[in-house]
Amino acid sequence: MVQSIVPEIIRESVTNIIKNGERPDGRALDQYREISLETGIIKKAEGSARVKIGNTQIVIGAKPQIGEPFPDTPNVGVLITNSELLPMAAPNFEPGPPDERSVELSRVTDRCIREGKVVDLEKLAIIEGQKVWMIFLDMHIVDYDGNLMDAAVLGSVAALMDAKIPTTSCEEDEIVIDYEKMVPLPIKEQPLMSTMAKIGGQLVADPSREEEDILDARLSVGVRTDGSICAMQKGGSVPFTREEILKAVKMAQEKTKEIREHLPKNLKQK
């Protein structure tokens, strides 16, 4: 990916606006852009979601496949998260194998979902030590306008909640897969992620692309339903103070409550 060049004058003006407690697009410092979430949009995927935060748009598909477990966890299913920053999503995204930014996005999303215990992977074993369900979560970033992490986690959790897998039974060492009887994935938790950017000494929620281009640092925090923390990632080359981190975490806990309202209601109580 080519690094986008930000003119110094824009860096200064955006920073000054935020220093004054305002934002270039008129939002409050802790205000998110509009969020929309649809599920079940791809029939060929067992679970799917389209998520938008502002103009950022990600299409996510979850597909189960039968595979072998890792030797150290013979009785646990496998979750594989992958993302593609498509060249269609931004003029400076280039085709080719995932670059470091794409890998960071997949790994942070994976961490939030794994440590947030979204899927009860232990229920995905079919034959101990031999066959388990592998869930492939593929994120297709089609439009990039800032804050991919929050969108990726929200969409991924929604796609997993939407996902159904066929029931399996074992008969004389053979696995019988019943595609007639599809069951929802065992969902335990719904962690969400909220990202704060540090610009001009202020913390702003849900940084837009314009803000991401000039931010000093950012902190993404994964928060479970009960407010506990399950994943974090700092980005950017400027350090945070201890106070700033505590404030960012607190803001993230508040903000994930708001984002949670967008998750499908029918599964929320589970």
Next chain:
Amino acid sequence: MIIILTSSLTNSDAKKRPDGRAFDELRPLKIEAGVLERADGSAYLEIGDNKVLAAVYGPRELHVRRLLKPNMAILRCRYNMAPFSVEDRKRPGPDRRSVEISKITSEALQPAVFLEKFPRSTIDVFIEVLQAEGGTRCAGITAASVALADAGIPMRDMVVACAAGKSNDQVIMDLSEWEDKEGEADLPIALMPRTGEITLMQMDGHLTSEEFNQAMDLAIKGCQSISEEQKKAIKNRYGD
């Protein structure tokens, strides 16, 4: 398994297609222009269960010097399938099939674009198949033309694509995934509707010359109907 399906179909009604369409009927079609924020032009297309997104960037500076043409722009195309777009997850990244489709798509679109107006630059077309159900290359080309128009790139015409073929002993328009897999022949074409000039032509399978003529006429007819929807999509976005 397959034999059972075929025989049950031929028994019931030779003229009926599995999804109940007439031999010369398209699947339900929807095209929307200008669906992405960042791209210079974009389009979303659904035909049957196909869901395709196309985006255009350019004309813009070309960094790969060996591709640069001093007297005209180049048109690069990348056709890509989402891992979740097909029944069995597709490994991400280009494979031989998508590389070939990218090449012929670029060649199908080029004749319509006034490339000579933008020397030393590139126009990049990105096609993402979000869900595949037979005929994605045609869907991709059709969507890409709308995205090119949405990007305001001067063109002689809006290229449109449609396939015809033979399945169940019948020459048919716009093959579904099942008809493509189980059928005897597939013939995707793309053309410039104003002149009728054909810019893409592929075929696989087996047809007599008579069937080939029929199939080609059907595909052209399909292109003409789809072309109207392309124009509507642009008009919906920008008015008459």
